[in-house]
Amino acid sequence: DADVTQTPRNRITKTGKRIMLECSQTKGHDRMYWYRQDPGLGLRLIYYSFDVKDINKGEISDGYSVSRQAQAKFSLSLESAIPNQTALYFCATSDFGPGEGREGRETQYFGPGTRLLVL
């Protein structure tokens, strides 16, 4: 979805390096999410943000940090990359979040993903 962009699309890095994955959206959504997908598995939530000042840990936040620079931008950092962080990373946005009960407006819109390889 061109409304949600991620950079870089592919990245190879070495163990111990700090890297940042960036996400930008033009949908005007307040809610943004970072997920990780491993081969053959579903998505696991790393961090989510319901607005610029509301950032929360997800299921697997250890080893990751995030920054919500503006409504439209949500960055994910790996402070010291390790090989088991090799995965496909997705950013997503939504108008309203899970549990908010807003009819039809909880749909999440995903970016194209960043494929990360940690050697």
Place this chain on the structure above:
Amino acid sequence: SQQGEEDPQALSIQEGENATMNCSYKTSINNLQWYRQNSGRGLVHLILIRSNEREKHSGRLRVTLDTSKKSSSLLITASRAADTASYFCATDTGRRALTFGSGTRLQVQP
């Protein structure tokens, strides 16, 4: 284990046939959503069904929800080669995040 578990893990059918995939979950939900993922790409939302709904249609998609059995099914009728993708269910349990299942990989043979 995951809140949502899809079954089967993989499904291969011929074009024109129907494809059915199932999702089971463990805790009560506000709604259940189905997403599609083409190989290596971002997920795309297909349909959302609320806990007080039993069936919903969208084009060739039919979703059912049985809250007593904590399960949902996605039926794709008259499948096409372009339907080849992975399909994920995601549950909204009232927490501030969706929980995704591990997906069903659908292969539609032309």
